[in-house]
Amino acid sequence: MAELIVLPANASREEVLEVVARDGGVIVRDLLRQDTVNQFKSDIEVAARDHPTGATTGNERTVEFWGGSTKRFTRLGWRSRTFEDILLAPMLIGMADEVLLPSCDDYWLNTGQMMIIGPGESEQMWHRDAGNWMMLCTPTSPEVTISCMYALGDFTAANGATRVVPGSHLWDDYTQAPTADQVAIAEMNAGDGLIYSGRVIHNGGANTTTSDWRLGLHVSFVLGWLTPEEALPLATPWSAASAMSERAQRLLGWKSYGERSRLWTVDYEEISVALKDPSGAQGDNRLGSSA
Numbered sequence: 001m002a003e004l005i006v007l008p009a010n011a012s013r014e015e016v017l018e019v020v021a022r023d024g025g026v027i028v029r030d031l032l033r034q035d036t037v038n039q040f041k042s043d044i045e046v047a048a049r050d051h052p053t054g055a056t057t058g059n060e061r062t063v064e065f066w067g068g069s070t071k072r073f074t075r076l077g078w079r080s081r082t083f084e085d086i087l088l089a090p091m092l093i094g095m096a097d098e099v100l101l102p103s104c105d106d107y108w109l110n111t112g113q114m115m116i117i118g119p120g121e122s123e124q125m126w127h128r129d130a131g132n133w134m135m136l137c138t139p140t141s142p143e144v145t146i147s148c149m150y151a152l153g154d155f156t157a158a159n160g161a162t163r164v165v166p167g168s169h170l171w172d173d174y175t176q177a178p179t180a181d182q183v184a185i186a187e188m189n190a191g192d193g194l195i196y197s198g199r200v201i202h203n204g205g206a207n208t209t210t211s212d213w214r215l216g217l218h219v220s221f222v223l224g225w226l227t228p229e230e231a232l233p234l235a236t237p238w239s240a241a242s243a244m245s246e247r248a249q250r251l252l253g254w255k256s257y258g259e260r261s262r263l264w265t266v267d268y269e270e271i272s273v274a275l276k277d278p279s280g281a282q283g284d285n286r287l288g289s290s291a
């Protein structure tokens, strides 16, 4: 069995970067404050209780990847005001600055996603998160995404703690499957986070308990010129995003992209300039409309 390095809450960004560069992932203690965890948990409590397990659409691979006994939902900035604090938590943002900015003008949220693994769930398929962007998941690809799995409750080997294959981001054969002795289990306490490269092999573990739901909050960022997993401004409408900082609005797709290139525009303009009222009054902005 392999091991992940565990760093204290006051570890520097440089230390975390160094371990992620070498191992592909690291556990950092207390990345979220307990009051943030508690508030966020209470905001999503009803969704966490009532949301169905498993996928309702998608092909066979998606259904298997999702997990039949796993609840997944997003729209976290709409469901909880506290999500903004989590979105802007400095360690993951700092890592994204270092790892992603060399390849883009800006990055955005890939997804903020609850991943709640229920009793009886089997082990998820091994994968690299960068696999979402196909040809950008090769041994020589730049880093396109960086993720953190925050534990909102205890992550144990029995309840489905994330499993990671340290060093697999550096393998020169990305078709290779890991062996049991190469796997590390990210056991964590509420507030801890597993920060990991988009190129490291990992999965959600099996939940062999009878009643312990594993409460995971995945937050990841992706290069701003790639399509994120979550349809960001649809998931967090302006009614929720308008109360947030500009930085959060940008990460949630409410600002246009780019310095060297110009993407994600309206009338080829900055979104917030073209849509004077982005709350859904696009009709008023139509050329020739009487408004």
Ligand SMILES: O=C(O)CCC(=O)C(=O)O
Residues within 6 Å of the ligand: 115, 117, 124, 129, 149, 160, 161, 162, 163, 202, 203, 204, 205, 216
């Ligand atoms: O649930 C987990 O621990 C990992 C899930 C995961 O890696 C994913 O869905 O991309």
Ligand SMILES: [Fe+2]
Residues within 6 Å of the ligand: 127, 128, 129, 202, 203
């Ligand atoms: Fe993953």
